[in-house]
Amino acid sequence: EAQVTQNPRYLITVTGKKLTVTCSQNMNHEYMSWYRQDPGLGLRQIYYSMNVEVTDKGDVPEGYKVSRKEKRNFPLILESPSPNQTSLYFCASSYGGDREKLFFGSGTQLSVL
Amino acid sequence: RKEVEQDPGPFNVPEGATVAFNCTYSNSASQSFFWYRQDCRKEPKLLMSVYSSGNEDGRFTAQLNRASQYISLLIRDSKLSDSATYLCVVSDNNDMRFGAGTRLTVKP
Numbered sequence: 001e002a003q004v005t006q007n008p009r010y011l012i013t014v015t016g017k018k019l020t021v022t023c024s025q026n027m028n029h030e031y032m033s034w035y036r037q038d039p040g041l042g043l044r045q046i047y048y049s050m051n052v053e054v055t056d057k058g059d060v061p062e063g064y065k066v067s068r069k070e071k072r073n074f075p076l077i078l079e080s081p082s083p084n085q086t087s088l089y090f091c092a093s094s095y096g097g098d099r100e101k102l103f104f105g106s107g108t109q110l111s112v113l
Numbered sequence: 114r115k116e117v118e119q120d121p122g123p124f125n126v127p128e129g130a131t132v133a134f135n136c137t138y139s140n141s142a143s144q145s146f147f148w149y150r151q152d153c154r155k156e157p158k159l160l161m162s163v164y165s166s167g168n169e170d171g172r173f174t175a176q177l178n179r180a181s182q183y184i185s186l187l188i189r190d191s192k193l194s195d196s197a198t199y200l201c202v203v204s205d206n207n208d209m210r211f212g213a214g215t216r217l218t219v220k221p
Binding site (some may be wrong): 041042044101102104105107 | 121156162
């Protein structure tokens with residue numbers, strides 16, 4: 001089944017404790033992206049990747065890191081989480097030529113205490 | 114001013130009703146337009162693209178008005194299963210912008 005797998009689904013952590021949210025897609029998509037979703041705001045892009053070893057900042061990259069060592073995986077790293085990073089996070093992927101038709105993972109609800 | 118604006122709702126309608134949502138955008142260079150559907154706290158899913166001439170997919174009709182910079186989504190004969198949040202997405206091929214969504218509740 002074609003899908004974007006994101007883990008964990010829920011995560012509660014404390015300020016400053018490094019964490020990684022994993023994202024994997026099995027559709028051979030070139031494009032992958034991370035978003036955060038907060039009440040009253042649209043999805044905001046954190047980082048995106050056009051292909052392996054190619055990553056770029058989105059609108060809200062501060063406090064986040066990503067890597068794209070393999071085509072299928074695009075982990076999101078929070079080196080030192082802070083409470084303002086409490087949010088619902090989505091990973092998404094798409095074909096490079098049809099970038100706007102995104103397939104999303106099921107989301108990670110992160111709470112930073 | 115937000116780049117993509119939607120009425121947050123909620124729109125509460127009875128089954129069988131026709132309901133329409135609008136979405137306005139500020140970037141006149143926008144080229145591609147979409148509606149996504151998002152169930153509560155779940156992932157967004159592509160509902161339909163919006164073409165310049167307008168397009169229909171079953172009970173759903175999407176329209177684009179470039180002059181006034183808005184897109185619309187019309188849902189006819191609403192079903193209970195249409196209850197969701199509808200996200201407007203606008204892209205200038207380099208940059209995708211999501212609206213905050215319009216919440217629809219269809220009641221029996």
